[in-house]
Amino acid sequence: MYDMNLFTPQDMAKCSLVLRQLGRNTASMEATSQKIVKYIYQHFCNSQTGENTCVLVRLFKTHPYGELEDSSQQSARRLMNGNSPAADMKCWTLLAAAGAEPQWNSRHTAAENTAIPLVSTELVAQIPAISGMIRQFGLDIPTVLGIEPERFVQLEPAVLNIFHVPEAKDNALIPEQNS
Template sequence: MYDITLFTPQDMAKCSLVLRHLGRNTASMEATSQKIVNYIYQHFCDSQTGENSCALVRLFKTHPYGELEDSLQQSARRLMKGNSPATDMKCWTLLAAAGTEPQWNSRHTAAENTAIPLVSPKLVAQMPAISEIIRQFGLDIPTFLGIERERFLQLEPAVLNIFYVSEAKGSPLIPEQNSLIIPYQVKSVLGFGGLLPSGSLFAVVMFLKVKISQSRAEMFKDLALSVKTALSLPDEKSVFEYSENPTTFVTNNNNCETQLLEYQVATLMQLLDFSEQEMLRKAARFQQTIDNLQRELAEHKNKEQALKISQNSFTGILTIPNDAILQVEENHEIQRFNQGEEQI
C-alpha cells in the first residue's frame, strides 16, 4: 500500500517495478490498462484508515477512429451528431477505469462518452481537460493532432510528464463537478503519461480524495515511463480486448521475437536515460538547496558578528562611570541609561 501524501522515492521505485511488468502475458492493451488502473486504485490508500485515496482512476489513449471497435465508433458518431469522422481522425478513448462505484470498473459503463473525436484544433481547445493535458505534457494542439513521422520520432522519447490540478473543486479544467468532484469530495486531480511508440498519447488520471502538493505530484513523472513500457508490450497486439478482429501477435515467429527484443532493449535504454536525467535534475536541485543554506548561514554569521561588535561598543560606552549616558527613542521615552546617569 502507498500513502500518496507520504509517497517516498522508495515507494515510487516499488510501484514503478510492478507497473512496468503488468504488460506481460496479456492479450491486449485494454487488458493491460485495466490491470494498471486496478493496481493504482487498490494500492493507493490512507495509511491511517486504509481508505482508498482515489475516487476514480481512468486510463485514456488516442486512437484512430477507423481502428475503434463498433461501440466506440458509435460513441464518437453520437458526439458528431451522426456524422462519421475520417478514419484517421484521433479520438480520445477510454481504455480502462476503476473506482468507488461498480459501474466505474468497466470502460463500457464508466463514462457516457468513451470515444471523443478530436475534430480540429479549435474544438480541442474548447475541451478544457484534454487541451490542458496536452499542454502540460509539453505539446501544442496543432502539433498533437498532426504529428508528422519525423517530428514524432523526435518528440516520442521526451514526452513524459504529469497533469496536475491542485484544487479540483471549482476548477474549469475538470468539468465533472456535480457528477464526480463534489459528491465524491475529490480534492486534487493528478495525471501522468506521454507518447507511445505507435504515436498515440496515453494518460492515467487519478481523482484523489486527498490534496497533494506540486512537488509530490512531480514524482509521478517517473511512473509515466513504467506505464508506457507496460502498454507498449501489447502495442503490436490487439488494442481492444473484445475486438471482433484482433490482430494476432505470433511470439514464436523469429522476426517478431527479434522485434520484441529490440523494442525491450530500446525501452531499457530510454528508462536508463530518463532515470539518469531525473537523477541529475534532483542532484542539481539538491545542490541548489545546499548553496542557498550555505549562503543564508554565511549571512546569519555576518549579521551575528556585526551585532556582537555593535553590542560590545555600546556596552563599553554604557560602562563609563563618570559620564551620564541615555538611550532615548523618537517618542522621548528613555530606554536605557548607565551608572553615571543613575548616580546623577
C-alpha cells in the same frame, strides 16, 4: 501503498516494476490496462488516513477511428456533431477505468465520451479534462494534434506524466459529476 504527495523515486521504481508485470499472461491490451488502473486506484492512498487518493483512474490510448468498435465510433461522431470522420483520424480512446462508483469500473460505463476525436483545436478545447491534461503535461493542443510536430522533439522526459486533479468535486476539469 503509495502517497501521491510523497511519491519518491524509490516508490516510482517499485510501482513501475509492478505495473510492468501486470501485463504478463494477460490476453489483451484492454485487460492489462484494467489491471493497471485498478492497481493505481487501490494502491495510491493517503499515508496518514489510508484512504484512496484517486477517486477515478482512467487509461487512454491513441487509436485510429476506423479501428474502433461501434460504440466508440458513435462517441467520436457525437462529439463531431454527427460528421463522418476519416478512418485514419486519431482518437484518444478509453481503454480502462477504476473508481469509487460502481459504474466507474468499466470503460463501457465510466464515461460518456469513450473516444475523443483529435480532429481540431476547437473540439479538444471544449473537453475540460482532456484540454486540462494537455496543459498540465506542458503541451498545447496543436502539438498534440500533430499540427506542430517539431515541438515534440523539444519535450523533456518529465512530460510523460500522470494527469492528477487534486480536488475533483465541482472542478470544471471533471464535467461528468452529479452535484
